[in-house]
Amino acid sequence: MREAAGFVRMLPPGPRGLPILGVLPAVRRDPTAVFMRAARRFGDVVYLRIGPRRGYLITNPADVRHVLQDNARNYHKSPLYNKLRMSLGNGLLTSEDEFWLRQRRIAQPAFHRQRIAALASVMAESSRDAAAEWRTMASAGQPVDVAEEMMRLTRTVVLRTLLGADLGPFAAKVDHAWTIINQHIGESFWSLGFTDWLPTSKYRRFQAARALLRGAVDHVISQRRRNPSDTADLLSMLLSARDEETGESMTDEQLRVEVTTFLLAGQETTSLALTWTWYLLSQHPGAQRRLEEEIDAALDGRPPEYTDLVNLPYTRMVIDEALRLYPPAWGFSRQALADDELGGFHLPRGWLAFIIPYVLHRLPAFWQDPEAFDPERFLPERSADRPKFVYLPFGAGPRQCIGHHFALIEAQLIVATLVQGYRLHLVSRHRVESWPLITLRPRFGMPMIIERRTPSRSSGADRPRPLSA
Numbered sequence: 479m480r481e482a483a484g485f486v487r488m489l490p491p492g493p494r495g496l497p498i499l500g501v502l503p504a505v506r507r508d509p510t511a512v513f514m515r516a517a518r519r520f521g522d523v524v525y526l527r528i529g530p531r532r533g534y535l536i537t538n539p540a541d542v543r544h545v546l547q548d549n550a551r552n553y554h555k556s557p558l559y560n561k562l563r564m565s566l567g568n569g570l571l572t573s574e575d576e577f578w579l580r581q582r583r584i585a586q587p588a589f590h591r592q593r594i595a596a597l598a599s600v601m602a603e604s605s606r607d608a609a610a611e612w613r614t615m616a617s618a619g620q621p622v623d624v625a626e627e628m629m630r631l632t633r634t635v636v637l638r639t640l641l642g643a644d645l646g647p648f649a650a651k652v653d654h655a656w657t658i659i660n661q662h663i664g665e666s667f668w669s670l671g672f673t674d675w676l677p678t679s680k681y682r683r684f685q686a687a688r689a690l691l692r693g694a695v696d697h698v699i700s701q702r703r704r705n706p707s708d709t710a711d712l713l714s715m716l717l718s719a720r721d722e723e724t725g726e727s728m729t730d731e732q733l734r735v736e737v738t739t740f741l742l743a744g745q746e747t748t749s750l751a752l753t754w755t756w757y758l759l760s761q762h763p764g765a766q767r768r769l770e771e772e773i774d775a776a777l778d779g780r781p782p783e784y785t786d787l788v789n790l791p792y793t794r795m796v797i798d799e800a801l802r803l804y805p806p807a808w809g810f811s812r813q814a815l816a817d818d819e820l821g822g823f824h825l826p827r828g829w830l831a832f833i834i835p836y837v838l839h840r841l842p843a844f845w846q847d848p849e850a851f852d853p854e855r856f857l858p859e860r861s862a863d864r865p866k867f868v869y870l871p872f873g874a875g876p877r878q879c880i881g882h883h884f885a886l887i888e889a890q891l892i893v894a895t896l897v898q899g900y901r902l903h904l905v906s907r908h909r910v911e912s913w914p915l916i917t918l919r920p921r922f923g924m925p926m927i928i929e930r931r932t933p934s935r936s937s938g939a940d941r942p943r944p945l946s947a
């Protein structure tokens with residue numbers, strides 16, 4: 479990198495890659511593997527050229543904190559988000575600056591802790607409904623795609639708690655439509671953009687999926703407009719929001735974009751967190767047993783409610799550990815608005831900072847035996863020395879996930895309810911592989927056999943020992 483005065487600035491080390499394309503072909507094949515290798519080989523700040531984009535992969539928690547929090551004003555979401563923006567619109571997840579802040583302020587009250595606590599009974603009820611439906615599936619003994627089951631359940635939760643609606647005739651098709659959209663955006667994420675919008679049959683499928691999603695969202699909005707509700711849910715907040723200066727409400731298009739954002743951001747990530755949790759538990763019978771013991775002792779056969787969650791610390795650690803190994807939002811990136819410095823290297827304006835939770839969550843400097851499933855690494859005494867910015871399943875700084883607490887409470891209630899009645903077994907010899915699209919999905923689904931389980935009723939005397947003992 480050469481400056482006007484002839485002074486040469488050093489680039490950080492990084493993989494050489496191909497002329498012009500850099501590491502683009504490798505990133506298109508397997509992005510998580512490229513980022514993992516680069517961090518292992520070149521250290522804290524790695525120069526990457528990915529086609530037309532240049533930037534640094536950063537893995538030092540101080541640099542990550544600088545970009546996401548301390549100097550967040552100097553960064554926008556990177557142009558890689560344009561593909562998401564073109565498909566879903568300019569909503570809370572993809573917008574910037576004043577507009578973003580306004581939308582965030584409108585939605586924020588729906589996610590206050592007390593509000594979520596009130597919604598927990600609906601989450602618990604939805605989990606019980608799913609548990610009841612699983613009875614027939616368990617009796618049939620046939621494999622069930624748990625990834626699909628979790629998608630259905632988390633969608634029901636978002637619809638019931640935040641949007642107070644159902645999807646009517648769209649319900650059966652919407653997950654498939656989102657899979658097509660996720661795949662299209664995920665696969666074109668790293669492309670140069672020349673071929674993404676050609677009228678191929680794949681593109682036509684994508685457009686049809688987008689139209690179906692739009693129909694589903696319009697159904698949700700028109701249902702509420704026909705039957706106004708006095709509940710202070712997210713949809714009411716979006717509908718009643720007025721611009722401070724003009725007094726105008728959101729346009730129909732903006733409303734549609736935000737409802738789409740919440741419908742997808744709220745169901746997809748949480749369902750993947752749960753799917754990976756079931757997979758990991760099926761591979762670690764010791765953890766499964768420990769979880770059952772905790773849940774049986776804390777609940778004594780009653781279905782879980784919000785107030786039980788404090789007595790389920792191991793359940794929470796299992797979810798935290800699944801989010802570490804398989805972060806649904808596996809990577810994100812920012813673009814510098816002005817020159818900056820990262821780890822002693824000059825980052826020019828317009829270049830990108832890659833922040834990859836999948837890599838941060840496996841750094842051997844902060845995680846002992848990083849590939850091992852070890853929920854107890856989240857015990858307070860084992861986490862005290864770990865920097866906050868090496869564990870980022872929900873991002874950090876002003877753009878941190880708005881649904882963070884919502885998702886964790888929901889996941890804990892779902893796991894506790896389903897573990898009470900069932901044990902899941904991965905279909906033998908099924909190949910499990912993570913698939914880094916926009917989110918980290920299981921490439922070949924997650925077929926599992928659902929076995930019924932009777933929770934053991936314990937007297938207080940034989941409750942499991944406290945975790946810190």
Ligand code: HEM
Pocket residue numbers: 555570571572582636640739740743744745747748751805806807810811870871872873874876877878879880881882884885
């Ligand atoms: C396990 C579940 C979840 C995970 C792993 C997750 C992850 C994330 C991450 C990493 C970001 C930040 C992306 C970035 O900085 O570029 C984010 C943002 C966001 N998430 Fe989540 N999320 C989850 C659940 C939810 C839920 C339940 C909702 C809503 C119901 C939600 C709605 C959003 C929205 C609207 C944003 C954009 C916030 C903003 O920029 O102001 N997420 N999420």
